[in-house]
Amino acid sequence: xxxxxxxxxxxxxxxxxxxxxxxxxxxxxxxxxxxxxxxxxxxxxxxxxxxxxxxxxxxxxxxxxxxxxxxxxxxxxxxxxxxxxxxxxxxxxxxxxxxxxxxxxxxxxxxxxxxxxxxxxxxxxxxxxxxxxxxxxxxxxxxxxxxxxxxxxxxxxxxxxxxxxxxxxxxxxxxxxxxxxxxxxxxxxxxxxxxxxxxxxxxxxxxxxxxxxxxxxxxxxxxxxxxxxxxxxxxxxxxxxxxxxxxxxxxxxxxxxxxxxxxxxxxxxxxxxxxxxxxxxxxxxxxxxxxxxxxxxxxxxxxxxxxxxxxxxxxxxxxxxxxxxxxxxxxxxxxxxxxxxxxxxxxxxxxxxxxxxxxxxxxxxxxxxxxxxxxxxxx
Numbered sequence: 001x002x003x004x005x006x007x008x009x010x011x012x013x014x015x016x017x018x019x020x021x022x023x024x025x026x027x028x029x030x031x032x033x034x035x036x037x038x039x040x041x042x043x044x045x046x047x048x049x050x051x052x053x054x055x056x057x058x059x060x061x062x063x064x065x066x067x068x069x070x071x072x073x074x075x076x077x078x079x080x081x082x083x084x085x086x087x088x089x090x091x092x093x094x095x096x097x098x099x100x101x102x103x104x105x106x107x108x109x110x111x112x113x114x115x116x117x118x119x120x121x122x123x124x125x126x127x128x129x130x131x132x133x134x135x136x137x138x139x140x141x142x143x144x145x146x147x148x149x150x151x152x153x154x155x156x157x158x159x160x161x162x163x164x165x166x167x168x169x170x171x172x173x174x175x176x177x178x179x180x181x182x183x184x185x186x187x188x189x190x191x192x193x194x195x196x197x198x199x200x201x202x203x204x205x206x207x208x209x210x211x212x213x214x215x216x217x218x219x220x221x222x223x224x225x226x227x228x229x230x231x232x233x234x235x236x237x238x239x240x241x242x243x244x245x246x247x248x249x250x251x252x253x254x255x256x257x258x259x260x261x262x263x264x265x266x267x268x269x270x271x272x273x274x275x276x277x278x279x280x281x282x283x284x285x286x287x288x289x290x291x292x293x294x295x296x297x298x299x300x301x302x303x304x305x306x307x308x309x310x311x312x313x314x315x316x317x318x319x320x321x322x323x324x325x326x327x328x329x330x331x332x333x334x335x336x337x338x339x340x341x342x343x344x345x346x347x348x349x350x351x352x353x354x355x356x357x358x359x360x361x362x363x364x365x366x367x368x369x370x371x372x373x374x375x376x377x378x379x
Contacts, residue, residue, distance in 0.1 A: 039085065056076075070086060072085045107146065123150050125151065129162060169362075173203060194225075199318060204272070220329060220330060222354060229341055232341060233340050239312075246313065247309075249302065250306075
């Protein structure tokens, strides 16, 4: 392990320095990159870069290089400036090595068999609140699977804020925080009825869809009203491997999502693929919601084919192979990645009892940044 931080040979090239480490790995560090990342380029308190890249020219280069068993010193051609790098830092931030690594997804796909692993997904409220290791374990599970259920939480109004405050800032929407998932006389959203809800993602008509959603169950003693969930990434992956043409239609064509809530003085409209992929051609988000689907305006040549792919995908999202079902109890908090895990519910009888959930949103980056902190991430 020590050899990887020792320089065997250092060579100055025309645009970069080349380091052959003792473990035979070769790193290339370009001159401007090195000057830009000089330890003195960062403010000691704010930890932000204070160095202005325009304060040097593109022709900057090392005049002299000196290294020891632990450091590399560079005498620069401009600004009468010297840089001293720790070798460990250089090796750890070697972009030559980083760009040789294959892409590895951060998530673990699941299907209905995950019900056999419920212990993995269930976490105790008090342990999360009082124990940083449990907080970290819970967030790691949530990030990996996109779904967890917190048990034994308080059932007082707005009591879920204590969990969110352990993570970071919440995401506000026009529904307010928390929003009340309860049957009301004149609903402005299907969630506020006793009707069944097909699996969906929330707020697809936003340009940036909220990351995670927490549904805190205060009471649920009405008949019916079981929750459903499905890993949209797992279903998309099945489609990708077994029905490539359908997958292509859902990733390459945008559909319209709209919201003209009668309580709002806004009309929200957004276009997006149902399956959105990133630069690595991996899944970034699943955006689907029948209630918020606008009128499709696709090319007439593909309309039939698109509907075939769309309905096939939607059936898979509700199939026994992928979907799980469970009934939330008072004190449960259903936590899930709203841009990955689709959720729904069965119909319930509002005259048979009460069903009251309070909903909250928090962004993906809040979860990830808290995990970075708990994992002592250094940059």
